[in-house]
Each structure stands twice: as C-alpha cells, then as structure tokens.
Amino acid sequence: xxxxxxxxxxxxxxxxxxxxxxxxxxxxxxxxxxxxxxxxxxxxxxxxxxxxxxxxxxxxxxxxxxxxxxxxxxxxxxxxxxxxxxxxxxxxxxxxxxxxxxxxxxxxxxxxxxxxxxxxxxxxxxxxxxxxxxxxxxxxxxxxxxxxxxxxxxxxxxxxxxxxxxxxxxxxxxxxxxxxxxxxxxxxxxxxxxxxxxxxxxxxxxxxxxxxxxxxxxx
Numbered sequence: 001x002x003x004x005x006x007x008x009x010x011x012x013x014x015x016x017x018x019x020x021x022x023x024x025x026x027x028x029x030x031x032x033x034x035x036x037x038x039x040x041x042x043x044x045x046x047x048x049x050x051x052x053x054x055x056x057x058x059x060x061x062x063x064x065x066x067x068x069x070x071x072x073x074x075x076x077x078x079x080x081x082x083x084x085x086x087x088x089x090x091x092x093x094x095x096x097x098x099x100x101x102x103x104x105x106x107x108x109x110x111x112x113x114x115x116x117x118x119x120x121x122x123x124x125x126x127x128x129x130x131x132x133x134x135x136x137x138x139x140x141x142x143x144x145x146x147x148x149x150x151x152x153x154x155x156x157x158x159x160x161x162x163x164x165x166x167x168x169x170x171x172x173x174x175x176x177x178x179x180x181x182x183x184x185x186x187x188x189x190x191x192x193x194x195x196x197x198x199x200x201x202x203x204x205x206x207x208x209x210x211x212x213x214x215x216x217x218x219x
Contacts, residue, residue: 005034009064016063020055022046024078036066039073048117049075049150070151094146094206099138099198103129110134112141112202114149121148135161138198139174142205155179156209159186163197172200176208 005013010028017026022043029038043052053073060066097113097120108129113122123145125137139161147156159175170193177186189207193200 005030005036005066010034010036013060013064013066016059017041017056020052020059022052022055036068036072039068041073041075043075043077045077049077050117053151075150096199096202099202101134101138101198105129108134108137110137110141112138112145114142114145116149119149121145123148132162135163135197135201138201139176139205142202143176143209146206146209157184158205161201161205163193163200169193172197172204174201174204174208176205178209 007030010030014026014028017023017039023041024044025042027040028036029040031037039056041052041056047055052075053070056073057068057070060068093116095115097115098111099113100111102109106129107126109124109126111122111124113120115121123141123143125140125144127133127137127140136158140158143156143158155178157177157179159177161172161174164171164173171190172193173188173190175186175188177184187208189204189210191200191203191207
C-alpha cells in the first residue's frame with residue numbers, strides 16, 4: 001500500500017504529521033520506488049513514544065489510507081525544559097514488579113518485569129555469573145524491558161554499571177547510550193542502595209534513560 005508514493009505525497013504526509021501537537025519536526029525516508037522505509041520524528045515528551053507511534057500510524061492511515069509498520073518509526077523526544085508551561089507532560093511511571101535471578105554453572109539469567117501504563121513488560125539478559133557480570137545483566141534486562149514498552153522505537157546500549165561508596169551511602173550508578181537515527185548520546189543515572197543492589201541498579205538504569213527522554217519515572 002505504501003509503494004509508489006511520489007515525492008509530493010511524501011511531503012503531504014510530512015505536513016500532516018507536523019500538525020500533530022507533540023511533533024516538532026518529521027522526516028520521511030523513502031526508497032527509490034517510493035516505499036516508506038523510515039519515519040524520523042522529533043517530539044515533545046507530552047506523550048510516551050509508544051502513544052506517539054500509534055498517533056503517527058493512525059494519522060497516516062486516516063489521511064492517506066497507508067498502513068505503516070511501527071518498526072519504521074523512530075521517535076526522539078526533547079527534554080522536559082522544552083515543554084510549554086500550558087502543556088504539562090503526563091509521565092509514564094515505571095513500577096518494578098519483579099527481579100528474578102537464576103545461576104546455572106558459570107552463567108546467570110536475569111529477568112526484570114516493569115509495569116508501565118497498566119501493562120507488564122519483561123526484559124531478559126544472560127551472561128557470565130560474576131558479580132560484575134550479574135550487575136550488568138540486571139541493567140541490560142531493564143533496558144530490554146523498556147525497549148519492549150517502546151516497541152523498539154529507541155535503542156539503548158549499556159556502557160557501564162556498578163555500586164560505589166559515597167561517604168556512608170552505597171550508590172548504584174549506570175551509564176547508558178541512547179541510539180537513534182539522529183545520533184548517539186550517553187547519559188548517567190544513580191540510585192541509593194536501599195532495598196537491595198538489584199533494585200537500585202534497575203532504578204539507576206531508568207534514571208539514566210530519564211535524563212534524555214524525559215518521560216519515564218519510577219515508583
């Protein structure tokens with residue numbers, strides 16, 4: 001259905017998407033035969049990327065009758081400071097439902113379940129069962145769960161994670177790279193170790209993500 005689109009039609013679709021209130025800029029990449037290959041959007045964080053993707057799909061279908069695979073849509077959101085004062089954001093709150101760990105020989109498997117907007121998203125990661133390795137697996141499983149929620153509209157790369165001592169407090173710190181079609185940026189997050197290390201690593205990882213996309217908070 002989306003094959004053979006002219007450059008004029010592509011421009012019309014971009015114009016239609018730019019009318020969506022949260023969208024500040026949009027660029028469609030088409031193949032030589034006119035098929036939509038990629039849709040890159042810069043938006044305010046008033047809505048979650050998942051909801052924005054649905055809005056984009058609905059707009060294109062309603063106005064042009066063209067179905068678009070959500071995997072072709074890439075969302076990059078501006079920080080909270082750019083939101084107009086008369087358009088408050090409604091942040092999605094991530095609730096940690098469970099963190100499960102299983103060690104078999106020299107390998108470990110970590111599963112992190114997050115509740116977002118009433119749904120449960122589970123991320124899993126496997127690797128070496130060393131202390132450092134297990135910390136990385138917790139952070140990676142957290143990122144995988146968030147990617148499930150975002151339907152792969154953003155990509156994350158775990159740079160490093162660990163537990164450090166600051167005075168009398170132990171703090172989990174995480175460094176995460178956010179990868180989009182528009183480039184790569186690296187951010188850090190932290191969380192005091194209160195309940196246990198795994199819980200704090202999950203919170204630190206989410207905090208690192210929140211520094212960029214500005215919509216994900218934790219309970």
